[in-house]
Amino acid sequence: MAFDLSPQHRVAPHCQACPVTSCPTRCDDTAHTWQAMVSLMPSQKPGSRTLMRAGEPTEGLFAVRAGCIKSYTIDAQGNEHVRAFHFPGDLVGLDSLGSSRAAANAAPVTPSQVCAVPAAELQRQMATQATLATMLLEKTRRELSQALSLSGEFTADQRVAAFLLQVHARIGSANVLRLPMTRREIGSYLRLATETVSRVLARFEEKGWLVAADKRITLLNAEALRELGEPVGLGLAA
Amino acid sequence: MAFDLSPQHRVAPHCQACPVTSCPTRCDDTAHTWQAMVSLMPSQKPGSRTLMRAGEPTEGLFAVRAGCIKSYTIDAQGNEHVRAFHFPGDLVGLDSLGSSRAAANAAPVTPSQVCAVPAAELQRQMATQATLATMLLEKTRRELSQALSLSGEFTADQRVAAFLLQVHARIGSANVLRLPMTRREIGSYLRLATETVSRVLARFEEKGWLVAADKRITLLNAEALRELGEPVGLGLAA
DNA sequence: CGGTTCCTTGAGAGAACTCAACGTCGGTGG
DNA sequence: CCACCGACGTTGAGTTCTCTCAAGGAACCG
Numbered sequence: 239m240a241f242d243l244s245p246q247h248r249v250a251p252h253c254q255a256c257p258v259t260s261c262p263t264r265c266d267d268t269a270h271t272w273q274a275m276v277s278l279m280p281s282q283k284p285g286s287r288t289l290m291r292a293g294e295p296t297e298g299l300f301a302v303r304a305g306c307i308k309s310y311t312i313d314a315q316g317n318e319h320v321r322a323f324h325f326p327g328d329l330v331g332l333d334s335l336g337s338s339r340a341a342a343n344a345a346p347v348t349p350s351q352v353c354a355v356p357a358a359e360l361q362r363q364m365a366t367q368a369t370l371a372t373m374l375l376e377k378t379r380r381e382l383s384q385a386l387s388l389s390g391e392f393t394a395d396q397r398v399a400a401f402l403l404q405v406h407a408r409i410g411s412a413n414v415l416r417l418p419m420t421r422r423e424i425g426s427y428l429r430l431a432t433e434t435v436s437r438v439l440a441r442f443e444e445k446g447w448l449v450a451a452d453k454r455i456t457l458l459n460a461e462a463l464r465e466l467g468e469p470v471g472l473g474l475a476a
Numbered sequence: 477m478a479f480d481l482s483p484q485h486r487v488a489p490h491c492q493a494c495p496v497t498s499c500p501t502r503c504d505d506t507a508h509t510w511q512a513m514v515s516l517m518p519s520q521k522p523g524s525r526t527l528m529r530a531g532e533p534t535e536g537l538f539a540v541r542a543g544c545i546k547s548y549t550i551d552a553q554g555n556e557h558v559r560a561f562h563f564p565g566d567l568v569g570l571d572s573l574g575s576s577r578a579a580a581n582a583a584p585v586t587p588s589q590v591c592a593v594p595a596a597e598l599q600r601q602m603a604t605q606a607t608l609a610t611m612l613l614e615k616t617r618r619e620l621s622q623a624l625s626l627s628g629e630f631t632a633d634q635r636v637a638a639f640l641l642q643v644h645a646r647i648g649s650a651n652v653l654r655l656p657m658t659r660r661e662i663g664s665y666l667r668l669a670t671e672t673v674s675r676v677l678a679r680f681e682e683k684g685w686l687v688a689a690d691k692r693i694t695l696l697n698a699e700a701l702r703e704l705g706e707p708v709g710l711g712l713a714a
Numbered sequence: 715c716g717g718t719t720c721c722t723t724g725a726g727a728g729a730a731c732t733c734a735a736c737g738t739c740g741g742t743g744g
Numbered sequence: 745c746c747a748c749c750g751a752c753g754t755t756g757a758g759t760t761c762t763c764t765c766a767a768g769g770a771a772c773c774g
Binding site for chain 2: 311313314319321322332333334335336337341342364365366367368371372374375376378379381382383385386388389390391429469
Binding site for chain 2: 751753754755
């Protein structure tokens with residue numbers, strides 16, 4: 239199996255102590271514990287420490303507790319295409335939920351913690367709890383809205399601006415922002431070449447809108463970025 | 477309200493006689509009829525005969541019975557951006573389902589028939605019937621998969637090839653295909669200029685892959701198109 | 715230390731866009 | 745009945761945004 243739930247990685251979820259208060263799989267631990275917490279490290283060797291693999295049987299959902307998970311596909315030429323970044327509180331695997339086979343791969347971008355929810359258990363719970371199905375439907379709908387927004391036609395500057403604001407809203411503090419992912423991964427997600435991402439950041443820096451020190455971004459003029467990236471609609475996602 | 481359910485348009489659904497056998501809202505008519513069938517004509521005047529309007533309160537879902545419905549947004553410059561085309565059997569409004577306000581506009585592309593399912597009724601049914609919520613989740617997941625596929629980085633030729641095959645699979649017969657929408661609408665959906673769509677079709681015709689007589693397309697080499705458009709993954713959508 | 719990945723910057727190429735012109739079609743009204 | 749108008753579709757010419765190719769420096773790891 240792609241995802242190893244062996245004892246040395248497996249930990250009780252301790253939902254009551256979890257910082258992700260809005261976690262959709264939050265339970266009271268003592269009762270029906272139908273999830274397990276796992277720590278993950280990103281690896282250079284592709285394939286190791288993978289949560290999901292495209293084409294393999296769907297194993298379930300993963301709730302991100304800490305870190306950053308990417309879901310991605312590999313095309314015929316072997317190029318990686320990032321479909322989404324998942325931050326704490328997000329669910330990974332919604333696009334494969336009812337399907338027998340996973341639609342994409344998923345792997346950690348930085349050291350991460352996730353809670354694994356087995357598909358079989360999920361199906362069982364959904365059949366009886368309409369609330370669970372409704373909640374998952376709502377989460378999926380939001381992802382759909384976001385995907386549709388991003389699939390519009392925007393300039394490189396608009397995409398990058400919207401992306402920075404989105405990441406800042408999720409894991410930023412004050413006006414500082416630490417990007418968990420590489421330029422290549424950002425470009426893959428935004429459909430831009432690595433060099434273009436780099437150039438756009440340099441352009442923003444020239445304008446005095448931010449300071450980009452590698453993965454550490456300091457926002458100096460968030461308003462300008464917002465004005466530019468607003469049409470993309472990544473942030474406001476209703 | 478954007479969608480007029482006045483008596484002169486309203487017709488009992490007659491699900492038993494409906495050609496859309498896989499309609500997710502299919503009912504036995506005599507029992508709880510929580511939908512109404514409506515005929516729609518496309519209009520030049522923007523705004524008339526609109527099913528949904530972005531930003532207005534969500535009225536519910538629409539099941540397409542015949543014709544073709546587009547959902548779209550209007551940007552700050554007044555340009556239309558088509559997010560999806562919906563064919564018989566599809567549901568319109570999944571991206572607005574749990575939200576209080578509609579995420580997009582929806583209007584007929586050709587003369588169409590839809591069944592309107594009020595949001596309030598839907599919510600009530602979902603609360604008790606886990607099956608309904610699961611079905612809607614599955615439909616939404618498929619739309620999400622498709623949106624994610626299309627949001628990849630592909631050439632104009634790949635996009636158009638995939639699009640033709642998708643439409644053919646939905647409403648084509650043998651090797652003939654009648655496009656319900658204009659070149660501008662196709663381009664808007666595929667993120668291409670109108671002229672580019674036209675040029676790509678001319679290119680395909682030069683290669684002997686198809687004959688394009690305005691909206692009537694005759695496929696001569698579907699295999700070539702499939703090979704080209706396969707990476708887009710619009711058709712296979714698991 | 716090598717070796718690898720990441721990031722940046724420069725120069726050139728190309729795919730798709732914009733602008734523009736022209737022909738067709740369908741509806742409208744004089 | 746036919747001229748007019750607008751939307752649609754096609755084709756050409758030139759432009760531009762982003763990509764590709766290339767090279768160098770920095771950071772990280774075994």
